[in-house]
Amino acid sequence: MSNEKRTSIKDLAASLGVSTALVSFVLNGKAKQHRISEEMAQRVIKKAKEMNYSPNLVAKNLRGGKSQLIGVLVTDISNPFYSTISRIIEDRASELDYTVLFSSSDEDLESTKRLIRVLVNKGVEGLIVVPCDGSKEVIEELCHDEVPLVLVDRHFPDVKVGYSVLDNFKATELITRHLIENGYSRISVISYETEMNHIKERVAGYEETMRKAGFTEYLNVNRINLSNPRSEMHDTLKRLLKAKTDAVVCLTNMLSVNGIYCLKEMKVRIPEDLAFVGFNRSDVFNLLENPITYIKQPLERIAIEAVNILVDKINNDNTRGKGFIAEPELVIQSSTPKKKVLSRLD
Amino acid sequence: MSNEKRTSIKDLAASLGVSTALVSFVLNGKAKQHRISEEMAQRVIKKAKEMNYSPNLVAKNLRGGKSQLIGVLVTDISNPFYSTISRIIEDRASELDYTVLFSSSDEDLESTKRLIRVLVNKGVEGLIVVPCDGSKEVIEELCHDEVPLVLVDRHFPDVKVGYSVLDNFKATELITRHLIENGYSRISVISYETEMNHIKERVAGYEETMRKAGFTEYLNVNRINLSNPRSEMHDTLKRLLKAKTDAVVCLTNMLSVNGIYCLKEMKVRIPEDLAFVGFNRSDVFNLLENPITYIKQPLERIAIEAVNILVDKINNDNTRGKGFIAEPELVIQSSTPKKKVLSRLD
């Protein structure tokens, strides 16, 4: 990097008239262990400071076979949800002396494959991945190659792999119970077209809770095609309003924000005309006349556990398939006030 | 990464009965150059595929002194502004065959120093940095050490270093002119306590435009202490309203969002009671009854140019101090409607 060459351990040794081994021992805190004289140790340390020595981590890695690098593949690091997670991963990794390589797959399978390969070649010791739709085989293959791997946010329950995710079923169960308890009965869900398990769980949490409450006839799950979210959202909401839906639950943050924008355009008031529940915190939720009720994920826990599990895996191979499931929290605000109708759950 | 050791060039050579040099030549596309027979080359390539060879980039790096790694130090990658920039940097770097190491300094000088050292030790070939307050010496030192370096978003005009930033003076000039032209005269700015040049430029753009318009007596720049932004913002806005300010300009995105929240709490209507201008796009700007007028930065250009300049620097040392200054765009919305008063600028 530098033009004047960096000082190496060899330079230090030469200028002190000792061996590189001695220098290495001292600088790695193994002076005692090798019974190097306190005086010698101090001289080495002083010289290192003087010559502005800092170890070449590349060489250290090559020698030790450890890169202290982990790869993180999210779908899009410019998405606030993933950038928040990434930040926490970075901090936790740094505490454990790892550096993080980030990549964004854009929910694309080919990119996912390519980027994983790049990361592995860069020498990462393990991977944290947000898998995209259709990536199950890629993930399985990776497990087979014995690359330490942790899935985050989404996972494949039948693949034996580390994961750190929300209890998605419970999230929509909380939402649906809350709505029912507050007197809503014509509750609709807005989801998107996907095979991913986390969304299926969210749908199931809603459906099962509705069934338990006896609202079988009102089950209403709408799947939006993400290639044109705004106009599809518009049509869907129009249809739902015509069908006398009294509460809408959006299953992702992106859907929530889109939904709020559409309702604003349509001059539909929240909650007077329609109760509304969102997913994941967003600045826009709290700026509305009536702040939005939403599911809060313990992102910090999820991200930290992902790193912990990964590093465990890196350090000892035997603990396969460890996972962490985080508790969702329902943040109740004024977009879902009590209706006059009594809940059938009570 | 893998448990069964990765195949090395040595394994390949052994299993083909040739030297490692030959294998290296072929795999690096230098077969022709070394007049290696086409047949031999094909055998090597085939074997490499068979044995699932991929080069150990760490070793390559150590040997060649090239890591194809660049380091990016932003203040906080979970901030949407920086995560957007980071994403574009990542994409552009990847086009140029570089991988990016991201870090977040949290606007802290000590972290900045430490993280730069870590990145350099990791073998990055260059750095893209958002410098924090007080980091001028660190940056100068880095330049002196001849580490290829590009500052982004903010820079130090008297340090000879690459940079890619907004024309900050012009940004507030645009805002102030627009407000004046629309009949506002008691225009106040909300800034924060900092020595950084980009903020000074923004303040200067406002002040100079005000002076030109003859509004010298209304110059009103308020600096908030970021350790307690919400309550300071509250106090500041209260004071400004009492002083009959008719338009407020917030100089950063964070200040803008805080300001909007405060005004909401205070039940001050935008723009009926107060015109408002923000900085950098934000979802919340467009959700209000009256969407906010704001300065839009061409983030894509800024980020791409930063990478371009950095890679130029990495490849040939002679073009020092290259910089890119991006044009701001004023997105005019309904938070700054025309007042009845005539502008003195006309």
Next chain:
DNA sequence: CTGAAAGCGCTTACAG
């Protein structure tokens, strides 16, 4: 056309 050998900067048995 191909091989033997040095060396990038480091750590770590192995000697003494």
Next chain:
DNA sequence: CTGAAAGCGCTTACAG
């Protein structure tokens, strides 16, 4: 207490 030497995986003059 300290040093000489091997080796991590690769590339590249240098020979032949």
